[in-house]
Amino acid sequence: MAKKTGEAEVRPVVSILGTPVKCFYGPEDLPDFDYKEKLNDPGEYPFTRGIYSTMYRSSMWTMRQYSGQSTSDSTNERFKYLLKNGQTGLSLAFDLPTQIGLDSDMPLAEDDVGKLGVAVDSLEDFERIFDGIALDQISTSFTINATAPIILAMYVLVAQKQGVEPKRLRGTIQNDILKEYIARGTWIFPPEPSIKLVGDLVEYCNKEIPRFNAISVSGTHILEYGANTVQAVALAISIAEVYIRDVLKRGSNIDEIAPLFSFHLPIGGRDFNFFEDIARLRGARRYWAKLMKEKYGAKDKRSLQFRFSTGGMGGGLTAEQPLNNIARASIYAMAAVFSGTRSLNLACFDEVYAIPSDLAIRTSLRVQQILANETGVADVVDPLGGSYYVEKLTDEMEAKIGEIIGKIESDGGIVKLIESGAIQRELARQSYAIQKRISSGEKVLVGVNKFKVKEEERDLEVYKTDPETINRQLQRLKAVKENRDQGKVESALRKLKSAAGRGDNLIPYLFEPLKAKATVGEIIDTLKKVYGTFKEPTTV
Amino acid sequence: MGTNKTIRVLIAKIGLDGHDVGAKVLIFWLRDEGMEVIYTGLRQTVEQVVEVALQEAVDVIGVSILSGSHLSIAQKLINRIRERELDGVLVLFGGTIPKDDIRALKEMGIHGVFPSHSKLEEISAFIKQNVRHGEEEGERNR
Numbered sequence: 106m107a108k109k110t111g112e113a114e115v116r117p118v119v120s121i122l123g124t125p126v127k128c129f130y131g132p133e134d135l136p137d138f139d140y141k142e143k144l145n146d147p148g149e150y151p152f153t154r155g156i157y158s159t160m161y162r163s164s165m166w167t168m169r170q171y172s173g174q175s176t177s178d179s180t181n182e183r184f185k186y187l188l189k190n191g192q193t194g195l196s197l198a199f200d201l202p203t204q205i206g207l208d209s210d211m212p213l214a215e216d217d218v219g220k221l222g223v224a225v226d227s228l229e230d231f232e233r234i235f236d237g238i239a240l241d242q243i244s245t246s247f248t249i250n251a252t253a254p255i256i257l258a259m260y261v262l263v264a265q266k267q268g269v270e271p272k273r274l275r276g277t278i279q280n281d282i283l284k285e286y287i288a289r290g291t292w293i294f295p296p297e298p299s300i301k302l303v304g305d306l307v308e309y310c311n312k313e314i315p316r317f318n319a320i321s322v323s324g325t326h327i328l329e330y331g332a333n334t335v336q337a338v339a340l341a342i343s344i345a346e347v348y349i350r351d352v353l354k355r356g357s358n359i360d361e362i363a364p365l366f367s368f369h370l371p372i373g374g375r376d377f378n379f380f381e382d383i384a385r386l387r388g389a390r391r392y393w394a395k396l397m398k399e400k401y402g403a404k405d406k407r408s409l410q411f412r413f414s415t416g417g418m419g420g421g422l423t424a425e426q427p428l429n430n431i432a433r434a435s436i437y438a439m440a441a442v443f444s445g446t447r448s449l450n451l452a453c454f455d456e457v458y459a460i461p462s463d464l465a466i467r468t469s470l471r472v473q474q475i476l477a478n479e480t481g482v483a484d485v486v487d488p489l490g491g492s493y494y495v496e497k498l499t500d501e502m503e504a505k506i507g508e509i510i511g512k513i514e515s516d517g518g519i520v521k522l523i524e525s526g527a528i529q530r531e532l533a534r535q536s537y538a539i540q541k542r543i544s545s546g547e548k549v550l551v552g553v554n555k556f557k558v559k560e561e562e563r564d565l566e567v568y569k570t571d572p573e574t575i576n577r578q579l580q581r582l583k584a585v586k587e588n589r590d591q592g593k594v595e596s597a598l599r600k601l602k603s604a605a606g607r608g609d610n611l612i613p614y615l616f617e618p619l620k621a622k623a624t625v626g627e628i629i630d631t632l633k634k635v636y637g638t639f640k641e642p643t644t645v
Numbered sequence: 646m647g648t649n650k651t652i653r654v655l656i657a658k659i660g661l662d663g664h665d666v667g668a669k670v671l672i673f674w675l676r677d678e679g680m681e682v683i684y685t686g687l688r689q690t691v692e693q694v695v696e697v698a699l700q701e702a703v704d705v706i707g708v709s710i711l712s713g714s715h716l717s718i719a720q721k722l723i724n725r726i727r728e729r730e731l732d733g734v735l736v737l738f739g740g741t742i743p744k745d746d747i748r749a750l751k752e753m754g755i756h757g758v759f760p761s762h763s764k765l766e767e768i769s770a771f772i773k774q775n776v777r778h779g780e781e782e783g784e785r786n787r
Contacts, residue, residue, distance in 0.1 A: 201661035201712055213688065216714035217661045290663015290687050330666045424762035457741075457761055533669040540670050544765060553762075641686045645672050 120498070121333055121381050122505055130493035138496070143391075147445075147486040151394040153387050153499065154487035155445040156410040161483035166441075167414070167448035168473045169196050169246065176574055177233035180223045184238055196246040197234070198222030199256075204291040206252050206629030209578045219574035222248075226582045226626070228619045231259040232266070241269045245276040251293040253280040254306050255625055258615035261314070277318035277367065280306050283344045286523045286639070287532065288326035293629060296520050298636035302611065304351040309612040311361055319365045320348065325416040328371040330529075331536030334382055335502060337371050338389045339509035340528075342396070343519045346510075349401070359401045363408035372444070373437035373452070374418035375539050375548075381502070384495055386413070386444035387487075388503035414448035415441040417469075419456045426552035430454035435472045442482050443489055449473060526642030533644060582624070589622040597621045598631045605635040652776050654705040657685040657694040659722070662712035667739065667761065671707065674765040680772070691721045695729050703734065704776045707768075710740040711761070716749060723754045735776050739763065 118126040127134075145151065148158030157163070184195050199222040202214035208226050209218045218224050225231055240263065249256045257278055261271045282299040285292045292299065303320065310319035324332075324341035332340060345366055352362050370389075372382055393411035397403040417437035422430040431454050441449050451469040453461035461469075477483055489495045513519050522528045542548040549555050597618035604614040611632075618628055654675055656668050665687060672682045683701055685694060698706050706726075710718060715738055726732065738750055739759040747758045757771050 201663075205661055207661070213661065213690065216717045217712055220713045285663070288664075288666070290665060291661075292663075329664075424760065533666055534673070536666050537670045537673040540674075540765065643686075645669050645684050 120501075121335060121376060121378060122501055124501065130497055132493065134493050134497045135500075143496070143500075144490055150398075150406075150409060151391040152410055153391045154490050156390065156412060158486070160445060160486040161442070161477070162486070165477050165483065166446050166473075167194055168470055168477075169194055169414075169448055169450050176219060176571075176577060177223060177225070177230045179571075180234050181236050181238075184234070188238065188243065193242075194244050194246065195238075196248070198248050199252075200224045201291070203625060204249060204252060206255075206293050206625055208624045208626030209575065209582055211626055215575070218578055219571075224574075224578045225256070225259070226578070226624045227585045227622050228259055228262060229581070229585055229622065231256075232263055235260075235263050239269070240264045240267055241273045243275070247276065247278045250279055250282045250285050251291055251299065252625060252629065253278050254302055254612055255615055255619070255628055257306060257310075257317075258612060258619055262616060262619055271314050273316070274314050275316045277321050278306070279323060279369075280320045281322045281344065281348075283347060283519065283523060284323050284326050284341070287340070287528055288330035292639045294633070294636040295639045296524060298632075299639075300347060300351050300520070301608075303348050304355065305610045305612050307348065307352050307362060307365055308355060308357060308610055311357065311365060318367050320345075321367050321369045321414070322348075323369040325369055325371040325418065327532070328374050328376075328418060329420045331532035331534070331539070333376045333535070334371065334374065334378070335385050335505050336509060336532075338385055339506045340513075340519070341368055341370065342389070342393065342506065343510045343513050347518070347520060353401075359397070359403045360405035360408050363397055363401070363403050364405065364410075366412075368411070368413040370413045370415055371418045372415045372441045372446075372449075373433065374420040375543075377418075377421050377433075377437065377440075379436065379440050380489075380495060380498060382440045383444045383489060384498035385502040385506075386415075386446075387495070387499045388501075389413075389506060390445075391499070392503050392506045412447060414450070415444065415446040417441065417449065417451040419452040422452055422454065422457055423550060423553050424457045426558060427454050427457065429552050430457075431468060431472065434469060435476075438472050438476055439482060442476060443487075445487060524642065526644040529642070529644040585622050585624070593621040594618065594623045594627070598623055598627060601628065602631050602635060605632055652680045652705065652772060653701065653703040654680050654682045654707060654772070655685065655694070655698050655701060655703040656682060656707045656709065657689055657697075658687045658710075659689050659691060659694055659708055659718050660710060660712060660714050661688060662710055662714070662740075663687055664711040664740075665709065667711070668707075668709040671709075671739070671765065671768065675769060675772070678769045680769075691718065691725050694722070695725045695731060698731060698734060699729060705735045705737065705772055707737040707739065710738065710742075713741065715740060715742055716746060719750050719753055719755055735772065737768070737771070739768070 115128065120126050144153045146158065147155035147160060187195065200219050201217040201221060202209060203225045207214040209224050223234065247256055264271055264274055280303055282292065282303055286296065307319040310317045322341045322345045324337035327340050328337040349362065353359065390411040394409040397409050403409055417434050421433055434451050438449060438451055451472060453465035453469050455462055455465045513522065516522060543550055543554060546554045601614045601618055604611055656672050658665055658668060672684055675682050685697060719738060735756050737757040737759065738755050740761060742758060742760045750758050756775060759768050
């Protein structure tokens with residue numbers, strides 16, 4: 106209940122950490138505050154204020170839009186259009202069969218071919234996607250996990266065909282399989298061999314494609330699954346440590362591999378709180394810097410810099426009064442900028458219904474452009490630094506991140522918790538709890554449980570998948586299989602299988618099958634014989 | 646009518662879509678509403694789901710799809726349900742479903758469609774109101 110101070114009623118507020126929030130903060134909340142130790146200047150250890158000294162005064166954050174087209178031709182057209190309009194970063198999304206290692210003609214794939222992204226069955230599809238696009242002139246972001254090694258190998262082969270040395274390739278590949286067991290479900294193999302494959306890719310990129318971000322550990326899906334804003338960051342860091350330990354075991358040095366790690370973290374969502382979201386990312390930067398330095402002995406400054414992009418989350422958006430979502434996304438975007446994001450991908454106002462329409466994608470981009478060009482929020486680095494409230498929160502968030510990670514370790518580590526389904530269970534329960542708070546009206550959602558309108562909502566324009574997509578893809582796949590040398594495919598797959606059996610780094614063994622036009626599904630089926638298939642634990 | 650038989654629900658993920666937190670939230674809710682709920686797990690085929698529905702004698706099949714493949718999967722499910730003579734079962738679809746497709750799904754014979762962000766109360770109320778049909782036709786021995 107509200108307390109009275111003098112005449113005015115005071116509305117009680119509790120933070121995401123469960124602590125009561127005061128009406129204002131002052132010097133007494135930050136006793137013994139040491140600027141150098143806690144903050145330091147932007148670009149200096151522990152990087153609380155940002156990993157670069159000049160941030161957006163030197164270069165704006167990257168405004169990326171995630172767009173998936175159904176076929177290799179339409180994707181190629183789209184890419185060429187974007188490049189013509191001055192975009193230099195391309196982003197490639199794949200359909201679910203490609204993400205799960207199924208060919209378009211495999212039984213379970215049928216209903217999902219070409220939906221949510223491009224269908225890739227063989228190297229020929231990949232060559233078509235990048236036809237006429239000079240790979241040394243662009244950076245490409247690949248949203249792919251379980252089949253990431255195959256996709257990267259295809260990118261290298263396309264580059265070689267263009268006469269571009271792999272060393273010159275730039276981009277990012279998600280390559281974060283552990284969160285797939287928690288949230289998005291595009292796993293294939295059990296966790297152990299999957300972690301090994303993540304490590305293969307990191308190790309290979311470190312040696313052969315040093316300018317390529319071999320991994321982007323993602324907290325966004327974990328948040329959508331029910332984690333709160335601090336848990337999403339803590340789990341992502343905990344997952345990153347699993348991969349780091351795997352690569353260190355192979356004899357790599359921490360300063361060789363830590364700089365290859367970047368994160369994709371959520372801003373917004375159902376638990377959004379402007380200041381908490383910002384403080385959590387400031388706290389995460391400090392936590393990571395100390396973790397790398399003190400636990401892993403990293404010395405290179407780049408190892409200590411917590412590099413992240415942000416995704417403005419669709420989970421906080423509503424189906425009711427959808428234009429309200431533009432206002433929500435704008436505020437998420439501002440929080441991302443105050444957090445020092447390097448790149449932002451903002452949710453679109455109609456994504457509750459389907460793949461965002463062109464209008465919705467453009468509006469999300471315009472929100473970012475307005476922030477960057479019209480408002481002054483990007484002029485000064487870490488403008489909230491020194492705020493009593495934000496610094497107090499940042500301390501609390503950093504401590505909470507450490508506490509969550511410590512608990513995971515003492516419970517046997519995140520892999521064990523994923524295998525048993527414990528994490529999935531806990532997060533789904535949390536998601537249910539938030540839902541109930543919204544249903545009861547305890548948590549206000551404008552337009553949903555407060556300030557509702559009676560009139561019929563306007564129907565939204567949604568992106569439609571071309572029904573001919575699957576037929577075209579199937580014909581192509583058939584042609585590939587008819588025109589290849591079957592003996593070469595089989596011998597290449599045999600070599601791949603023995604390399605997997607020996608535990609070698611698999612990336613170099615992917616080139617030969619791919620060149621022989623082995624399909625993604627055939628390669629994955631070969632590996633399943635060695636690695637087995639993940640069995641989903643019971644979680645509800 | 647008038648019986649207090651526990652409603653049995655099968656919540657299914659058909660196809661490759663791995664987004665299942667919505668399905669799980671609904672499962673928790675329906676259980677709190679007193680229903681018995683079985684969950685199939687990810688990546689099921691229409692055939693597998695219909696067999697489980699038969700074996701477990703469920704009153705309701707609820708399918709969650711967020712990948713955009715609801716129309717083709719719904720048609721296959723309806724065909725399979727007819728083949729296996731499971732007609733009394735109430736069939737619901739939920740997930741990322743545009744308005745035009747809600748109409749299409751209902752024309753196909755899906756009884757209730759609940760796009761993402763539907764209220765949990767609405768879904769359980771719909772089940773309670775409509776589940777009786779199957780019971781009346783199926784077991785009329787009271």
